[in-house]
Amino acid sequence: MATKVVMAQLSPTMEEGRLVEWKVSEGDEIEQGDIVAEIETDKANMDVEALGSGVLRRIVVDEGETVPVGALIGVIAGEDEDISGILEEAEAAAGAEKEEVEAAKAGGAEEEEEAEEEGEEAAAGQAEAGGGERAGQGAAAKAAPGRRDGGRVRASPVARKMADEEGIDLSRLEGSGPGGRVVKADVEEAVESGVGRRDAAAGPERLTEERIELSQMRKAIARRLTQSLGPVPHFFLTSEIDMGRALDLRAEINGRLADEGDEGEPTKIGVNDLLLKAAAEALVRHPEINASWGEGEIVRHGSVDLGIAVAVEEGLITPVLRDADRKGLRRIAAEAGGLIDRAREKDLQPDEYQGATFSISNLGMFPIEEFTAIINPPEAAILAVGRTVEKPVVVDGEVVVRRRMRVTMSCDHRVIDGATGARFLDTFKGMLENPLAMLL
């Protein structure tokens, strides 16, 4: 008598499982109760026991594949037993399943009733297919950092080859060709000036774009939380930061800049510029925050492009400071200042306000101590910054007056978990409380 090995439902919310590993091979003798495979559910990895004895005649689902609960993954039977019936049945079931999912994906209005009856499974199907709006978001997520073509640096083939030979990081060069294409002349210039040399890169390892396959747990989080609060399930983390040292440092820098009286350089670094720098440095150290939810994957971006929320007459706009992690404080101040001015004059080009990877909204100029901001998809987080106020705090058992600033980060829970967000905020806070760290 043949025994089916199926994708067992190992938790109440489990709808599909990924076959992690077969512990036995086709042709092996199996005793009832033997562990035959390991499966990853939405919660954990679990072993699959054989429900009968015989020979593992057929492996239907290979390692790494994901199949719905109840699907046939293998067949245990006598050595010469006919198992074609079981296999045909499984094939037919898989075909029907596929059709169902496709029907759900087609998602016409007439399908809605049926989908509701089928409950969660159909709902999952619809979520995958998405409305027009959501599908659009997915596309936007992939194209996110504008000029870079979704993480890919535009460069001519010969520029690429030369950069490779010379150890130049193309992503750190400004392309002079059409659409910002890095061309041979740009690489030659970089070789001359030493800009973009890989070994000259300071600080932590620079970012590269990564596409991360969703684990079952990630999928479960995304599905459940979107049902609760969607389409972007926000949660909020608040922290209070001591700004004393950062403000002192800023005053010192500005004093020095004023003495130098450089023409063409901004003579003032703003608090906002310090926040941008701190965020950029913290994001490089926490690439999991500098990310987007794509349909079926999480995209970790290859550059830190910071959106700066700017209030304008009829609303707000977020100009984007590109490659903030590769820029010094002065350059950040100059570029951010320019972007903000032009945003107010409504003089921005679309590529200057699209494709940020993280945003900052600062209401510190108003009497607002703390607020929450709404994420601008496909970014995964936005930081809401309140006013810095003098207030009594306890330091070493003494009440003293300190300049404190409260920030609240809104996180897309599909991409970021509480602890991940908290670690990022901790780094961000550390940067501002020990500001020399971010300047080094």
Next chain:
Amino acid sequence: MAVISYREALDQALREEMERDERVFLMGEEVGEYDGAYKVSKGLLDHFDGNEWRVRDTPIAENGFAGIGVGAAMAGLRPIVEFMTWNFSLLAFDAVVNSAAKIHQMSGGQYHVPIVFRGPGGAAIQLAAQHSQVPDAWYSHVPGLKVVAPATPKDAKGLLKSAVRDDDPVVMIEGELLYNIKGEVPEEEYLVPIGEAEVKREGTDLTIVAHSKMVHQALQAADTLEEKHDLQAEVVDLRTLRPLDIDTVIESVRKTNRVVVVEEGWPQGGVGAQVADDVQREAFDWLDAPVTRVAGLDVPMPYARNLEKQVFPDSRHVVRAAEHVCYLDQD
């Protein structure tokens, strides 16, 4: 070296080869008594004492005399068949493509077809749609043929002599607008090998690939680019279209990283399309800009002079394309 015209260079090649080997003869419309429609064979019939077996006038029947030529070549002679223009070769397409190009292979190598088909191709001045066509891509497409398209008197003479001596059918595309072009030609005997391109102007900043008439447009464009932008364009003259000497092109592109491919004919499926394909594959890692082509406009040639000028690619088009691949045309 003597400076002579392209027409005179062809005449020298014909006389020398016909004198060298009495199996070589010229056949075509008006080639004898009338001295050739474009006077390429001027005085040739007299030179061979009026011997019609050496210089043969034919009726206006292209498929007929081209077919006779193929038969003569199979039987051991070495005919040179002149088409008054390559436009008329369309009537003989079967003889050239189905007979001349195929027989060596289909006879299992028993027959060679040592024939030369030659005549002017492309536009001249106001010859309209049917008499201005560029046959370069049509014949380059055919395995079994060799196709040469010389730009200078020296190459015209050297390639015609090589064509006559070749044991396979050779298509030689000349040009009405080329016949009066003058250039240096060695006094002594020489051949230009089939299948070898030549760098006509050395340069470092971009490569312009051209053949036939377009070589002159390319050289003129190169001068303009030097004056206007201080750019040094390298001009590669393909000279032979089949077999294509892509190695010379690749070598140049590896040096300059940029390439403009110029041809007189229509763009789709053109000679330039083949060159562009070879370049992107063989020199991909050396390219600093997409391969750019200049070709005739994708229309039958209009009769009106002003429209004809729009359709015919000239040095201004080449300059514009060069500026484009050098990223000089950005706003």
